[in-house]
Amino acid sequence: MSASRALLLSVAAMLLHLVxxxxxxxxxxxxxxxxxxxxxxxTKASSYPDFQLLSVKQAITETKxxxxxxxxxxxxxxxxxxDGGSEGRQKLKLFHRxxxxxxxxxHNHSHVFHARMQRDVKRVAxxxxxxxxxxxxxxEVEDFGSEVVSGTNQGSGEYFVRIGVGSPPRSQYMxxxxxxxxxxxxxxxxxxxxNQTDPLFDPADSASFMGVSCSSAVCDQVDxxxxxxxxxxxxVSYGDGSSTKGTIALETLTLGRTVVENVAIGCGHMNxxxxxxxxxxxxxxxxxxxxxxxxxxxxxxxxxxCLVSRATNSNGFLEFGSEAMPVGAAWIPLIRNxxxxxxxxxxLSGLGVGGMRVPISEDMFQLTELGNGGVVMDTGTAVTxxxxxxxEAFRDAFIGQTGNLPRASGISIFDTCYNxxxxxxxxxxxxxxxxxxxxILTLPANNFLIPVDDAGTFCFAFAPxxxxxxxxxxxxQEGIQISVDGANEFVGFGPNVC
Numbered sequence: 001m002s003a004s005r006a007l008l009l010s011v012a013a014m015l016l017h018l019v020x021x022x023x024x025x026x027x028x029x030x031x032x033x034x035x036x037x038x039x040x041x042x043t044k045a046s047s048y049p050d051f052q053l054l055s056v057k058q059a060i061t062e063t064k065x066x067x068x069x070x071x072x073x074x075x076x077x078x079x080x081x082x083d084g085g086s087e088g089r090q091k092l093k094l095f096h097r098x099x100x101x102x103x104x105x106x107h108n109h110s111h112v113f114h115a116r117m118q119r120d121v122k123r124v125a126x127x128x129x130x131x132x133x134x135x136x137x138x139x140e141v142e143d144f145g146s147e148v149v150s151g152t153n154q155g156s157g158e159y160f161v162r163i164g165v166g167s168p169p170r171s172q173y174m175x176x177x178x179x180x181x182x183x184x185x186x187x188x189x190x191x192x193x194x195n196q197t198d199p200l201f202d203p204a205d206s207a208s209f210m211g212v213s214c215s216s217a218v219c220d221q222v223d224x225x226x227x228x229x230x231x232x233x234x235x236v237s238y239g240d241g242s243s244t245k246g247t248i249a250l251e252t253l254t255l256g257r258t259v260v261e262n263v264a265i266g267c268g269h270m271n272x273x274x275x276x277x278x279x280x281x282x283x284x285x286x287x288x289x290x291x292x293x294x295x296x297x298x299x300x301x302x303x304x305x306c307l308v309s310r311a312t313n314s315n316g317f318l319e320f321g322s323e324a325m326p327v328g329a330a331w332i333p334l335i336r337n338x339x340x341x342x343x344x345x346x347x348l349s350g351l352g353v354g355g356m357r358v359p360i361s362e363d364m365f366q367l368t369e370l371g372n373g374g375v376v377m378d379t380g381t382a383v384t385x386x387x388x389x390x391x392e393a394f395r396d397a398f399i400g401q402t403g404n405l406p407r408a409s410g411i412s413i414f415d416t417c418y419n420x421x422x423x424x425x426x427x428x429x430x431x432x433x434x435x436x437x438x439x440i441l442t443l444p445a446n447n448f449l450i451p452v453d454d455a456g457t458f459c460f461a462f463a464p465x466x467x468x469x470x471x472x473x474x475x476x477q478e479g480i481q482i483s484v485d486g487a488n489e490f491v492g493f494g495p496n497v498c
Contacts, residue, residue: 050355052430054445056423056456063109063454092255094176094316095160096308097277110453116158117412120382120473126238127179127378128467131340131371158474159307159379160278161318164254165265166206172198172279176305176318178379178484181223181287181342182236183253184244184266185280192270196279203267208252218264221289222248234266242273244280253291255320263294284379285342286486295320301486306498307379307478316498325485329492332435334484339371344484346491347436348375348470351390353397354429364390365470373468377482377491381473383413385465398460401429411452414459418449421456433472441493447476 160173165185172185173196186193188202203209212218212232219225219232225248226233232248246268253260268280283290284303292303300322308316335345348365351358364387367374373387386394395416405426408419420426428449432442450461461475483492 050430051427052445053425054428054449054458055425056420056458057425059446059451059458060454060456063451091317091319092161092163094305094308094318095162095173096316097158097160109451113452114412116382121413122241123381124385124466124471127343127376127381127471128465128469130179131337131343131376131469132467158382159316161255161282163282165201165251165279166203167208167252168206169252169254170198170201170205172196172201173277174280174282175278176282176284176379178284178377179343180236180281180283180380181285181290181293182234182266182283183263183281183289183291184234184236184246184268186244186271187246187267187269190269190271192272193268194271194273195277197277198279201267201279203249206251208250208261209267210250212248212250212264218250219248221264223289236266238273243271244268245270260295263291264289286336286344287342290342292320292484292486296486302484304481304483304492305379306481306496307474308498314498322485322487325483326481326492326495328495329481329483330439330441330494331485331490331492332437332439334486334489334491335367335374336489337367337371337374343376343378344491345374345376346472348433348472349436350434351386351394352430352432352434352440352442353394354401355432356397357434358393358397360390360393373470375470375472377472377477379474379477381471382475384462384473384476385469385471386462387468387470388464390470391462391464394462395460398429398431408457411457411459413463414452414461416460417452418458419456420458423456439493441480443476444479447478450475 159176161176162171162173164170165172174183174185185201186196188200188204190200193200213230214225214227214232216232219227222232222234224235226235228247233246234248235243235245237243244266246266249265249267250262251265251267253263253265266280284292287293288296292301295301299320302322302325303318303320304324304326305318306316308314332346335347337343337345345367349362350360350365365373365375385391399416402418405428406419408417410417428445430442431448432440434440448461449458451457452459465471479497481492481494481496481498485492
């Protein structure tokens with residue numbers, strides 16, 4: 001077991017506590033060395049640790065790990081088949097984009113960090129615009145899944161999955177996006193395409209590719225659909241300037257050993273932006289045209305994922321279907337915003353630092369009848385955002401309990417940083433999310449104090465939101481299994497890690 005993997009397991013074992021208001025303690029074993037503890041207290045007083053140790057040396061060492069070349073990662077993917085789940089289920093591998101290099105400059109951690117923050121600012125702006133503007137075929141498959149790869153070097157997305165497109169299947173990297181309602185891939189003939197790792201998908205080579213007419217029921221479900229020569233057309237623009245245009249088709253997708261027929265996908269003939277490396281996008285949003293939405297009738301509109309840490313040698317996973325919902329998770333209500341049905345909202349009642357709840361009004365996190373505010377869980381946003389007043393109270397509470405640590409100047413979107421050069425480890429206060437209904441999620445230290453260079457500068461990985469909307473980003477989600485049960489409208493945390 002690698003040092004980074006061992007660190008992840010030990011941190012997760014100690015520090016993920018989900019607290020409610022009854023009295024029992026349950027330990028769920030997922031491996032010989034890994035345990036999650038779900039503690040339930042009699043009162044509202046916290047029963048989770050008020051501090052933890054951050055391994056500074058290990059975190060800095062991991063910033064210097066060189067990413068794999070695309071050819072190396074493809075070989076690793078082929079040599080590491082997707083894990084089979086129980087009852088016919090299958091987990092797909094998810095990869096963080098920082099693990100695959102398409103540019104030698106991206107070996108520099110500082111460059112990777114700044115590029116990621118620039119993308120993140122654009123992502124947040126796009127998500128907020130989507131919220132304020134408010135803006136299928138039948139399948140019978142077993143529950144299945146895939147490993148998730150982080151997407152920093154693969155373009156605009158942060159995490160990637162490798163799936164097969166067409167018949168016979170052509171393997172492609174696809175960005176996963178919980179805030180998007182379309183599945184699309186770059187296609188020949190390509191008027192304008194960006195560079196991707198794998199050869200462009202050619203519909204002429206697929207026996208299962210079938211175009212969709214403008215008068216079809218599928219075309220009626222496409223937002224802003226157009227028509228050209230009788231074929232249904234689509235166009236999607238993203239907040240970072242990326243875009244895709246093309247035609248809608250029905251195609252077969254292969255995820256591990258599972259074949260899903262007649263998936264409505266976009267065949268992109270004009271594509272641009274920051275998706276370099278990936279072939280397209282696998283939308284996991286709450287709309288009917290997302291991959292999850294198209295499978296909802298047979299599979300219960302449910303999926304589970306675990307986002308791998310940026311600097312480990314392990315993989316995350318992605319799994320679909322109601323049978324993928326784990327036993328032993330801590331569940332909270334899934335909140336729907338009728339003005340923005342693509343996004344997954346959760347109820348957040350407060351924040352904690354060092355075992356103490358920060359004095360922030362719960363109203364700060366409420367979703368209004370007009371669709372404003374609320375808390376969105378998003379795989380495409382890296383850094384968690386809170387409304388400015390809430391963020392400043394949260395940040396000040398953290399600063400108040402880290403007075404013993406040497407400060408550093410703010411960097412990029414972060415205003416609270418520390419110079420930890422020369423430290424082996426430091427003691428830091430715990431950071432917790434208080435969810436509506438009682439559960440408290442206490443984050444591992446690596447999920448809120450992160451290195452921004454390889455010289456020992458660490459920053460508090462939160463930022464103020466430019467609006468009333470709060471966003472729980474993927475840095476804070478890393479290493480924790482998260483499950484979305486859309487049919488029963490719950491979101492679950494745990495019990496597994498990655």
